[in-house]
Structures are given as C-alpha cells and as structure tokens.
Amino acid sequence: MITTNPFDDDKLHEECGVFGIFNNADAAKHTALGLHALQHRGQEAAGIVSYDDTQFNAYRDAGHVGDIFSSPERMRRLEGHCAIGHNRYSTSGDTVIRNVQPLFAEMDFGGFAVAHNGNLTNARKLRRELVRRGSLFQSTTDTEVVIHLMATAPAHTVIERLIHALKQIEGAYSFTALTDSELIGVRDPLGVRPLVLGTLGDSYILASETCALDIIGADFVRDIEPGEMVVIDKEGLRSLRPFPRQRQRMCVFEYIYFSRPDSQIEGTSVYEARKRIGAELAREKETHADLVVPVPDSGVPAAIGYSNQANIPFELGIVRNHYVGRTFIEPTDSIRHLGVKLKHNANSALLRGKRVVLVDDSIVRGTTSAKIVNMVRQAGAAEVHMRIAAPPTRHPCFYGIDTPDESELLAARFDVDGMAEEIGCDTLAFISDDGLYRAMGYPKRNALQPQFCDACFTGEYPIRLTDQVEGESRQRQLNLLAEG
Incomplete structure (x- = not known):
C-alpha cells in the first residue's frame, strides 16, 4: 500500500501535545482549537476531559482533532468551565481508545484527569511494583503509573499526592491535570519538554507551545519553569517548587524541528x-x-x-x-x-x-x-x-x-x-x-x-534510563512496558 502514515516518514516525531484551560464558559471549544494548533505534536489520536461543576465529561478517539471534535453534538457533551486536552503519537502497536489521553480516574478525593507530553524512563519498574501491590492497570501508557502512585500515596490533598508521585518518577514530562476545583501544570526538573502559561481575560491556559495560545487570542505570560508546578483555582494561580533547582536541559530538537515555527520557546x-x-x-x-x-x-x-x-x-x-x-x-x-x-x-x-x-x-x-x-x-x-x-x-x-x-x-x-x-x-x-x-x-x-x-x-x-536493559532495543523495552 502507498502510505503517508507519519510513522513511515523518515522523521523523528514528537509524541504528544497538551492543553488546559480554567474558568472559561467555552473551555472544551477552546481546548479543541488549542489541540488543532498542536496537531503537529500528535496525529494518531486526541481527547478532551471537561468539568461542569457536577461531573466530568470526556471524549477520546483516534484521528485528527478536526475530525474528532467537529460535531456540535459532541462538543455539547463536553460542557464545563475547565478542560484539558491531549494529542497523541503512539510509540508501539495500534492506537486503542484505552491508551488515548487524557486518562481519568475516580479516587477517594474525587475525579482526576491527566495528560502527559514526554516519557517516563522508570515506568516499567514502577509498574511492576504497583502490580505486585495490587494495582489494576487499564492502559499500556506510562502515564497511568502516575495515577496509581497517587491513589496509593500516604497523603491527603491532591497536590500532596501528585508531588508524592512525581518524586518517584524519572524522565522528561510536562503534565496538565484537572480536578473538580483545580487545573494543574508541572514540568520535569530539567525542563526537557516545554509548557507555557497564558491568559484569556480571566481564564488561565496551559499549553505545550505558544501557537496554541495564538489560535484562541490568548496572551502569553511565561514559560512554566523546569521543576515548577502551577496550581490554578478560583483564588488564582500559585507556584510550587517540589524539586531542587537544576540546570535546564531543554530538548534542542524542539528548536530544530518539533515545535511549530510560529511558536516561542524560552523566549526564543x-x-x-x-x-x-x-x-x-x-x-x-x-x-x-x-x-x-x-x-x-x-x-x-x-x-x-x-x-x-x-x-x-x-x-x-x-x-x-x-x-x-x-x-x-x-x-x-x-x-x-x-x-x-x-x-x-x-x-x-x-x-x-x-x-x-x-x-x-x-x-x-x-x-x-x-x-x-x-x-x-x-x-x-x-x-x-x-x-x-x-x-x-x-x-x-x-x-x-x-x-x-x-x-x-x-x-x-x-x-x-x-x-x-x-x-x-x-x-x-x-x-x-x-x-x-x-x-x-x-x-x-x-x-x-x-x-x-x-x-x-x-x-x-541527562536523565537516568532505569528501564533500559543493556543490549535490548528501544522497541523491545516499549513492548515490555506494554506487557507490564
């Protein structure tokens, strides 16, 4: 078959793009537009989770953003004043709906949705330990490890649980997460993967790149700093520092190829x-x-x-x-x-x-x-x-x-x-x-x-490759992660 599948192209491919918005009546619509601007970061699948003061609403599917979220009826199912979204490239096997993000779980504190750009380099090790302790995984993504670490954390608040999870994971990541009262963004301690903060009137926005702010007319505020967590709620925005400061190691390929040319990253x-x-x-x-x-x-x-x-x-x-x-x-x-x-x-x-x-x-x-x-x-x-x-x-x-x-x-x-x-x-x-x-x-x-x-x-x-086994190929490691 003649194919234009992006995985057949002779290019490296960024695996994900993330977007989040808080305090906006058209949260899901803005999220869909933001994901459209970030389509280059993931063309296999997309998803949105929103919250409408009573319940979480979600839709995820394989394909391009414009196809998935073009239906007015589908968008009406994503009502709410806050939302997060995700574009995905899969790394192995077929794209199946259970692997499409944002992932969502009901915990004792309420609902929690998370979207992830990056890769956890100790996910296989953590997954084995969690399964031995009784965790039941629903996907083969490394992102789900974070949910299980939070669910079993010896902590009370959502933020305490998330910090507990983050301190156990290794790798490069930018997360956006959503609870019934908060939008959360966090970037790995070295800042390998990008994440930016913007505003649209009284709304706060998190996105992988500034081009996702431009498409909805939002103002760029700043980059989320390496190792920083921002928590956005009805009181405004607060910044936390769960990790000691380290020398930044932004992925240089973001400048060479991955990011859209009309984006700005770290002031460049x-x-x-x-x-x-x-x-x-x-x-x-x-x-x-x-x-x-x-x-x-x-x-x-x-x-x-x-x-x-x-x-x-x-x-x-x-x-x-x-x-x-x-x-x-x-x-x-x-x-x-x-x-x-x-x-x-x-x-x-x-x-x-x-x-x-x-x-x-x-x-x-x-x-x-x-x-x-x-x-x-x-x-x-x-x-x-x-x-x-x-x-x-x-x-x-x-x-x-x-x-x-x-x-x-x-x-x-x-x-x-x-x-x-x-x-x-x-x-x-x-x-x-x-x-x-x-x-x-x-x-x-x-x-x-x-x-x-x-x-x-x-x-x-620059980040430890815990799951890497000497002599094993990268594809072999990804397959092992999928097998648990």
Missing part, C-alpha cells in the same frame, strides 16, 4: 532560531551552487538562513502536496516506487541543469532523503548537495520522541561519506555540535554542562 522564536541554524550551517559548509532548495516544509526556515548567508538564491524547487491522507491506493508493483511523489514533486523547470543545495532539518533512516535526492536528479539537477540543520542523529531518544532503534539510524551505521553514498548525493554535510549551539546564542557546546538535551546526537542522556 523558533522560526528565527531555525534561520540562524541555517546561516551557521552555511558558514561551516558553504557550497558553490546555483540554488538553495528546502525539503518542505520543515527545511524552509533553515534554507532561508542558508540562502541569505551564502548569497545563493532560495527557490521552492520541491512542492509539497498538503492534501494527502494517511493511505491512498493499493498499487501494483509497477507504481509502488511513486509513493514519495504523493507528498513531494520536483519543479523540473527550475532545477534542470542547476547545482542544487537541498536543506533539510535532519536525517533519520535516510530512506526519504534518498528518494528526494533521486527525484531532484530525475528533474535534471546537475549536482545535488545535501545540508542538514542538525548534527548526525546517532542515538535513540527515551524522553518522549518516537525514534527508531540505533541500528536503524543511518548516522549510527555510516560516516558522512558513507551516508552520502547511501543517499546518492554529491556531498553531504551536517551542522556541527558547536555550530548548533552558536546558532542558539552560546559560544559553543559546554561539554561539562551542556545547555540542552542533545542525547540523540551525543549519546549523553
């Missing part, structure tokens, strides 16, 4: 950061060429920066079709190789006879890169030079990013020359680690205290 415009990365890449790896062509859409800002710095014309030499669904047709063998053209087509009138610099954000397996290079050559390009706005991706992520096993990563199997041969380009170059950090405003990467989480490039994991 994602779009401007990507342009600076492209300019730095041109300083390091300038090439004699006639055109700079982005691999759409994620390569566009870096290609603009590269073009401006190298003084080589920027052109849309590859056009993307935005109207292709997940699957298309069951092809015969003779047309199976045309699958890449469902999404991309080369502008042969522009490329013919030209020396082309192709700019992309990253290379994972290299399969799509090889198809793109071949397509540009078939369009008549005289030379094809690939320039990548990230260092080589040599290691899997365990902090909430869907990545292949290390054995499937092209940069883990070949040096740069070998990668160029596999992809079929004339030359291949990546921005250096120090170049990436210079683009982000630092003189270079601090080897002793890196300013970001860059484990996918360096293999230096």
Whole structure:
C-alpha cells in the first residue's frame, strides 16, 4: 500500500501535545482549537476531559482533532468551565481508545484527569511494583503509573499526592491535570519538554507551545519553569517548587524541528532560531551552487538562513502536496516506487541543469532523503548537495520522541561519506555540535554542562534510563512496558 502514515516518514516525531484551560464558559471549544494548533505534536489520536461543576465529561478517539471534535453534538457533551486536552503519537502497536489521553480516574478525593507530553524512563519498574501491590492497570501508557502512585500515596490533598508521585518518577514530562476545583501544570526538573502559561481575560491556559495560545487570542505570560508546578483555582494561580533547582536541559530538537515555527520557546522564536541554524550551517559548509532548495516544509526556515548567508538564491524547487491522507491506493508493483511523489514533486523547470543545495532539518533512516535526492536528479539537477540543520542523529531518544532503534539510524551505521553514498548525493554535510549551539546564542557546546538535551546526537542522556536493559532495543523495552 502507498502510505503517508507519519510513522513511515523518515522523521523523528514528537509524541504528544497538551492543553488546559480554567474558568472559561467555552473551555472544551477552546481546548479543541488549542489541540488543532498542536496537531503537529500528535496525529494518531486526541481527547478532551471537561468539568461542569457536577461531573466530568470526556471524549477520546483516534484521528485528527478536526475530525474528532467537529460535531456540535459532541462538543455539547463536553460542557464545563475547565478542560484539558491531549494529542497523541503512539510509540508501539495500534492506537486503542484505552491508551488515548487524557486518562481519568475516580479516587477517594474525587475525579482526576491527566495528560502527559514526554516519557517516563522508570515506568516499567514502577509498574511492576504497583502490580505486585495490587494495582489494576487499564492502559499500556506510562502515564497511568502516575495515577496509581497517587491513589496509593500516604497523603491527603491532591497536590500532596501528585508531588508524592512525581518524586518517584524519572524522565522528561510536562503534565496538565484537572480536578473538580483545580487545573494543574508541572514540568520535569530539567525542563526537557516545554509548557507555557497564558491568559484569556480571566481564564488561565496551559499549553505545550505558544501557537496554541495564538489560535484562541490568548496572551502569553511565561514559560512554566523546569521543576515548577502551577496550581490554578478560583483564588488564582500559585507556584510550587517540589524539586531542587537544576540546570535546564531543554530538548534542542524542539528548536530544530518539533515545535511549530510560529511558536516561542524560552523566549526564543523558533522560526528565527531555525534561520540562524541555517546561516551557521552555511558558514561551516558553504557550497558553490546555483540554488538553495528546502525539503518542505520543515527545511524552509533553515534554507532561508542558508540562502541569505551564502548569497545563493532560495527557490521552492520541491512542492509539497498538503492534501494527502494517511493511505491512498493499493498499487501494483509497477507504481509502488511513486509513493514519495504523493507528498513531494520536483519543479523540473527550475532545477534542470542547476547545482542544487537541498536543506533539510535532519536525517533519520535516510530512506526519504534518498528518494528526494533521486527525484531532484530525475528533474535534471546537475549536482545535488545535501545540508542538514542538525548534527548526525546517532542515538535513540527515551524522553518522549518516537525514534527508531540505533541500528536503524543511518548516522549510527555510516560516516558522512558513507551516508552520502547511501543517499546518492554529491556531498553531504551536517551542522556541527558547536555550530548548533552558536546558532542558539552560546559560544559553543559546554561539554561539562551542556545547555540542552542533545542525547540523540551525543549519546549523553541527562536523565537516568532505569528501564533500559543493556543490549535490548528501544522497541523491545516499549513492548515490555506494554506487557507490564
């Protein structure tokens, strides 16, 4: 089958986006709009839980936000003045409704809903211990561990129970949670995953990115700080610090690829950061060429920066079709190789006879890169030079990013020359680690205290990988978690 399933794409994928709103008559509608703005962070499924002063209301389903929450009748079932929502990418197996967030549980203090962006690196260990103590799990997500830790906590208030749970988990996370009286947001101590705070009149909002504030006309207030918990109720907002302060390690791939270019993270415009990365890449790896062509859409800002710095014309030499669904047709063998053209087509009138610099954000397996290079050559390009706005991706992520096993990563199997041969380009170059950090405003990467989480490039994991078993693949570990 020709497919445009995002998991078949040769890209890393952010696994989740979260949104929450408190004190708003149209809470669920605003949440649906916020999730729509965060669709790039999760396209497998979405859900919303709201509270209407008498009961919690929930709807979760597989698919895109616009399809799930387009029904007026469905939205009327989500009445309430507060709500949280979640977009999801699954990491293994099929998306089943029991795994779609927000998760909800009735506890002795009342209802509790939670949505999670990230990954808990000791979830399997905690899950085994909880099952031995009698916990009955309803899903295979790591997020459910938090609910069971809260349910068995030797504490009284919701906040005390949540802090008790947080102090047992390891990993990267941003949570939004909802009770019958509170909206809660919390970010992991290193701040690997993003979370922002906004306001809309008298309403408070939590979201993974600022673009989710923009879509509903809300004002950005600030980023939730690493290790911070905010509790929002009818009295307003209070900030708690359950953890000792640590040096921040924001995921640098949020700037390279994951976040929407119109978002701001930690005071930095994602779009401007990507342009600076492209300019730095041109300083390091300038090439004699006639055109700079982005691999759409994620390569566009870096290609603009590269073009401006190298003084080589920027052109849309590859056009993307935005109207292709997940699957298309069951092809015969003779047309199976045309699958890449469902999404991309080369502008042969522009490329013919030209020396082309192709700019992309990253290379994972290299399969799509090889198809793109071949397509540009078939369009008549005289030379094809690939320039990548990230260092080589040599290691899997365990902090909430869907990545292949290390054995499937092209940069883990070949040096740069070998990668160029596999992809079929004339030359291949990546921005250096120090170049990436210079683009982000630092003189270079601090080897002793890196300013970001860059484990996918360096293999230096800042958070303990308790569930990682030596010699086991990442997929094997995820399967073991699912098995409990």
